[in-house]
Amino acid sequence: MNNENRENREIILAGFGGQGILFAGKMLAYFGLLGGREVSWLPSYGPEMRGGTANCSVCISDKPIGSPLVTEPNILIVMNNPSYDKFINAVAPDGLAIVDSSLVGARSDRKDINCVYVPATQMADENGLRGMANIILVGMLIKETGIASAEIIRKALEKIIPAAKKHLVESNMKAIELGMNS
Amino acid sequence: MERNLMKGNEALAEAAIRAGCKCFFGYPITPQTEISAYMAKRMPKVGGVFLQAESEIAAINMVYGCASSGIRCMTSSSSPGISLKSEGVSYIAGSDLPCVIINVMRGGPGLGGIQPSQSDYWQATRALGHGDFQVLVYAPSSVQEMADYVTKAFDMADKFRMPALILADGLLGQMMEPVTFADGEIKMSDASGKPWATCGHGNKRPHNIINSLYLQAEELEQHNIERFKRYELVKAECPEAESYLTDDADIVVAAYGSTARLARSAVDTARSRGIKAGLVRPITLWPFPDKQIKAACANAKRVLVTEMSMGQMVDDIKLAIECRLPVSFFGRTGGVIPKPSEILAQIVTLDEELKGE
Incomplete structure (x- = not known):
């Protein structure tokens, strides 16, 4: 995938604290930033982050972003049951929902959205990428939407992974490829 | 110019340093703690001072002292912490000193909550402390403006010798957006251009006094009248929408x-x-x-x-x-x-x- 698709994106990522929800959101924001676009990233903050649910809103657009708070996402990435219940019906018609089916048992009966189920947590464990289910889901998002080119993906990873943890760039790349090829 | 992806709190802190803010006195409170954390990391590297005070009241009084010496300084907090600072803000205003105060608002009254709110509007615009005074209040609406208006707040505070407040909220503080900073070296402020500052003078001039106590009613009245004349200049120059x-x-x-x-x-x-x-x-x-x-x-x-x-x-x-x-x-x-x-x-x-x- 070498040309990124420049549609407007209003994304919600949601799951448990500790699954890397905010990090995955940051990665998406960097895809937009490095593509020369307007972006915003808004985390939930507060008591829910301590072992409870965490979510964040990411907007990517060619125009100045109004509300950074996403209430009707055209993309949803969801990594636990409470978040699935909370957000699946908020997805805008024709939107995309990417669900970690290792952790979410439910299947949506909505016919007006594209639901993709990826056993990301299981895939991460089986491939020696424990804790990178979030990145596998980002890989699936790239496959479904063409949101970032290969060049931008690598640049974004190099930007957000601190120099001291440089070795993680390759494992993150591997996780993204796993998602893109699933 | 490079576009950086930063939280509003961090962009504001970086811009303050670039504006020559040499001393930061803080005390942690959600949702503005990233300002303190950023200052703690950056200030020692650029020759500035980061000090975590024992309370909000201590922090604002450190600002009072620092501002007296003519150095650009700042404190930040969120709603309940700003209430604690109000006595110090009044003293600073009464002494006609410039400084910058940040309020990243959260829900109130009382200890309230930690989620974004704008319920300190009356406090900011009417009574950030007791007595006849106003503070300049800027309300940024993006991460870029968090950076731009803290710079402006320092400039206007110096120009009109009054405190300036950035009234932000948890949403602006916590969100990330692209932000650019003007190029140029970081230069810490000193007392130059501030003949009123109490910064040591080697007996080369009469000494300056910083004070907000005037026991003669007419004398205090005169100070207040002078201050409000200055506010007329602020009203002519500063309004923005x-x-x-x-x-x-x-x-x-x-x-x-x-x-x-x-x-x-x-x-x-x-x-x-x-x-x-x-x-x-x-x-x-x-x-x-x-x-x-x-x-x-x-x-x-x-x-x-x-x-x-x-x-x-x-x-x-x-x-x-x-x-x-x-x-x-x-x-x-x-x-x-x-x-x-x-x-x-x-x-x-x-x-x-x-x-x-």
Whole structure:
């Protein structure tokens, strides 16, 4: 995938604290930033982050972003049951929902959205990428939407992974490829 | 210029350092702690001072002392912490000293909550402490503006020898957006250009005194009159507002800070449905941009004020338009962020009212 698709994106990522929800959101924001676009990233903050649910809103657009708070996402990435219940019906018609089916048992009966189920947590464990289910889901998002080119993906990873943890760039790349090829 | 992806709190802290803020005195509180954390990391590397005080009250009094010496300094907190600082702010204003104070608002009153809010508008614009004084109040609406207006706050505070407040909220503090900073070396401020500063003079001039105590009533009155003369200059120079699609608007939404972003989305959707809506956004809350508000509402038939509070800016809007139009209010409070769709519903209701007339 070498040309990124420049549609407007209003994304919600949601799951448990500790699954890397905010990090995955940051990665998406960097895809937009490095593509020369307007972006915003808004985390939930507060008591829910301590072992409870965490979510964040990411907007990517060619125009100045109004509300950074996403209430009707055209993309949803969801990594636990409470978040699935909370957000699946908020997805805008024709939107995309990417669900970690290792952790979410439910299947949506909505016919007006594209639901993709990826056993990301299981895939991460089986491939020696424990804790990178979030990145596998980002890989699936790239496959479904063409949101970032290969060049931008690598640049974004190099930007957000601190120099001291440089070795993680390759494992993150591997996780993204796993998602893109699933 | 490189676009950096930063949180509002961090961008503000970086811009303050670049504006020559040499000393930062803080005390942690959600949702502004990233300012302190950033200052703790950066200040020692650029030759500045980061000090975590034992309380908000201590921090503001350290600002009082530091500002007396003519050095650019700052403190930051969130709503309950700002209340604690109010005594010190009054002393600083009474001593006619420049400094910058940051309030990243959260829900109140009392300890309240930690989610975004705008319920300190009255405190910021009417009574950030006791006595006859005002502070300059800037309300940024993006991460870039968090950086830009802290720079301006330092400049204007110095120019008019008064405290300047950045009134932000948890949403602006926590969100990340692209931000650029002007190039140039970081140069820490000193007392140059401030002949009133108590910074040591080697017996080369009469000594300066910084004080807010005047036991002679006439003398205190005179100081207050002088200060309010200066406020007239501030009112002439500083008011700022942004208008968006107001020229032909039947319905003008008035909102500041992050709520203006939510309102802008609602206005865009209203326009796409053929409703003539616009937005006016005060950037300075004191002095209030009366002229700009009045001009933005010149052709309007209805005004809708929207805030994350129970409606603290409504009276200022009514005064700005001299009560010539019906003004309605929609707000969420306690840390609840209004949805653009909720603001849109209010616009639609007003539009239906107008059609029925």
